[in-house]
Amino acid sequence: MTRKSHSITIRDVARQADVSVATVSRYINRNAPVSPEVAERISKVMAELNYVPHAAARHLATRKTRSIGLLLTTINYDFFTPLLSGLERVVAENNHNLLVATYRADLRKDYPPPVGPHNTDGVVVFADALQEEQLAQWYRMNFPMVLVHRTPPPYLNIPYVTIENKAASRKIVDHLIEVHGRRRIIFTRGLENHEDSHWRELGYKASLEAHGIPYDPRLIIRGEFDREVTYQEMSAFLANNHPDFDAVFASDDDSALGVIRALNDAGIPVPESVSVVGFDDQHFSCILPLPLTTVRAPTEEVGRMAGSQILKILQGEAADPMTLLPTEIVIRQSCGCNESQS
Amino acid sequence: MTRKSHSITIRDVARQADVSVATVSRYINRNAPVSPEVAERISKVMAELNYVPHAAARHLATRKTRSIGLLLTTINYDFFTPLLSGLERVVAENNHNLLVATYRADLRKDYPPPVGPHNTDGVVVFADALQEEQLAQWYRMNFPMVLVHRTPPPYLNIPYVTIENKAASRKIVDHLIEVHGRRRIIFTRGLENHEDSHWRELGYKASLEAHGIPYDPRLIIRGEFDREVTYQEMSAFLANNHPDFDAVFASDDDSALGVIRALNDAGIPVPESVSVVGFDDQHFSCILPLPLTTVRAPTEEVGRMAGSQILKILQGEAADPMTLLPTEIVIRQSCGCNESQS
DNA sequence: TTGTACGCGTTATCAC
């Protein structure tokens, strides 16, 4: 260590305020009484010097980083905006920092995740950003975690927050069937290994079954929660001679846009000939000239809840093992209804 | 310090591998030769112990955090998704972490920004997240910064990356005038203190002037880059007896949606009676049933460039003082054109 | 109420 640091430290403050570093520390952390006049002196010197405690040193001494990590698979979807927004707000309100990182467990098995015990006090893990093995390891060492849009494996008691997928999916498909008389309904799958997609498909099947409609695997289309992929797949479906259909349940709103575009390309009138519904109620969904009938997912609240759960754990409280946020279907016009938009 | 830490340290590795901590450190950082067999031993022990170096300790010793901060005013807009995505990618590729934080300089004058020299090696500052005074202070202490969507005050030589606003705005208004014969064009302003909005307005004015159309302040509407605000303002405008108009240049696509909705509510046909154009080419803009004529802003690249600039600085290289990314107008249908959508 | 001194986990500087 040769290079004398030129940054100002607590020692500089102490010297100028003519007290010990301990006193300055106490003043900063307000964890022990400091006489008013000394406090005044310290405060003034700190302001003069623009002193800000060095985080790393603090972390090392405290063994707390005051920051929490968010582990995502990708940042490509607008879906993440409300999630991030909600999480950041809660985290910031509690004077913590937020580290945002992407990680594809399947791609980088040899590298450790970019956020973890070494640089955060806890992490929020989205969907399948982490593999079970990694979850298990952190679980064993009691590292605080909260899962979002994913349930933990049964033997790992990790708190999670997710949304109600199945019932709402079933309801929206019910609507297609009962109100609009649709019976040949396509489902565009989301990403594999993504529970949301899985549950939505189950809701879809449940509805079909309840109405005595046979499940036809030819009506299941790949979509990956991606507008472009869904557009391609839907177009391919339409191009070949395909089974009849009269509705599409897209696994999310973004895919629904891909579906609609493919349908438009093919000259199939929506919603007259084919009803289209989605999931999420994204930012754009209500404003489309053909407003989307969809399921409202409280994504921002998922972010907030994840934040408050992880903070609870950090404060030594027990987190709720499971937070299941309600969803509701919102009927607009892409299904064929003609209600006023909301 | 009472609580003996149970985390495994470099010392544990050293002991088990039967070498000194210095050697382990050398192995980890590959900054000095280590005999192959020793390397092998260390490597094995590290894997067994799941050892990950403690970031804070490293930071303290190195005086480098290996993380960069992103300072935003808010995360409410989908606009940030590509920005964040681009930035995160570059940052991660260079083995750095990304701290995302919001800060409203105007609201919390007494609190220091959540990211800064104390916990990052450098920050990317969006628009007016920071006040000049703070910029100046960090500049004086040589703290690495890159501004995005903002130019630094003239006396602060801070690198910035932003997009070409004025020329594109002028071009899109030219289009309205020259191709569609519009002459009474509304501009919905973005946020105050936001340079993008400012430059877009200048482009708007330049176009008017070039065509000999008088500037009418009554045609300037508040919008704040927000769909809802713009909707309200536009509706209010329409409700009172207002001057004639035949087109709207919205300061961003999100506002354009608010405009269109207000117009729809009022029964004014778009684009027949009124052309509407936006700015940004957001994710949803091309898929609208009335695809939006707008300006394509390379927001993801702004993120990437900001990342590479700040990393350059961290590596001791000089950053480009200014990075001005080109924009291009994309003609779709909301202006009245009937081109195929892209 | 205040000060002294040690430890947090790592890097880097010496010697060897």
Add this chain to the structure above:
DNA sequence: GTGATAACGCGTACAA
């Protein structure tokens, strides 16, 4: 090529 060991800046027993 390797091993001791002093920093890095801060928090906190413990003593006063």
